[in-house]
Amino acid sequence: MKVKEVAALTGISVRTLHHYDAIGLLTPDDMTEAGYRLYSDDNLAILQQILFFRELGFPLKKIKELLDSPTFDRQEAFEMQHKMLLEKRQKLDEMIETIEKTIQQGRGEIIMSNEEKFKGFDFSHNPYEQEARERWGNEAVDKSNKKVAQFGPEIQEEMNQIYSKLASLRHSDSTSDEAQAAIGDWFNMLNNNFGTYSPEAFEGLGQAYVDDERFTKNIDQFGEGLAVFMRDAMAVYAQKLRGEIN
Known part of the structure; x- marks a missing residue:
């Protein structure tokens, strides 16, 4: 697939794909005689994995370190990303519950404890990144x-x-x-x-x-x-x- 086709398929911009290539994160497997990038199915699988990591809050530099690690296992990474996304969904569900209760309290329907007001919030360092880096080459x-x-x-x-x-x-x-x-x-x-x-x-x-x-x-x-x-x-x-x- 050409870069414009990949951009249309994934919803990310052509400029972003060019940037991924420039930093060595995702380099197309082939190129036409006219100089157009051509992405293979394997490239698309890697891109999918990159986008999952991005959704989980990983910086591009960290994603590149993981993918470049000699111990990185792609299938294992997908399984871990699945686990991480489920954990993220649980956290979002808790935050949705917290804001719904806050709305109810604003209407005078309930009274929340201080602990309930902050349920679901966690601004610690990215726990998903820590788990992944420990598994595939922790720096x-x-x-x-x-x-x-x-x-x-x-x-x-x-x-x-x-x-x-x-x-x-x-x-x-x-x-x-x-x-x-x-x-x-x-x-x-x-x-x-x-x-x-x-x-x-x-x-x-x-x-x-x-x-x-x-x-x-x-x-x-x-x-x-x-x-x-x-x-x-x-x-x-x-x-x-x-x-x-x-």
Whole structure:
């Protein structure tokens, strides 16, 4: 198919398709003698996947990183996108319910609690992107380290103090009040300086401390076994935030 045909089929502009080609995101498999781009069925399948990622809020740069990863599996990606879209639909349903109740409250028909007023809202970093990047070539560790370096010495000192406190507790029970208070300081520090972390994202980050040797190496500089201790403490803290345990 020529570029104009693809644009008509998909509803995206010719300029957008040219841009995808220019950045190496989607390069047509063939070209006519006159220089017109020709898109194969395989190109269309890739484009479909790109548009699913776009619908889920992925920046083009991140999509390219995923597609270029040697571990990327197209069929697995479609299955994951299906799961993510179902989760997005559930979130939208919750937000629709929230706004319907807000309208009812405005009419004096019901009274909403503060919790009900904000049900469905979540402005944390893209959970879909995190899941995909962890599966197909995660560069989050490198980017996180670069982000830390951008902060002033005050933030790094705060981080070091929390690490040191946790390191002094690493041989104790991760469920203890003292350990949970210290990991709570870590949770608050992340949320105050690195965006909003949901309980799930916080627990997933703790697992990454153990799964990724670069994280483990950096954290265990404060004491061998600290990464594992933090993972366990963060999991417990997340469970408490979700109300799964007291």
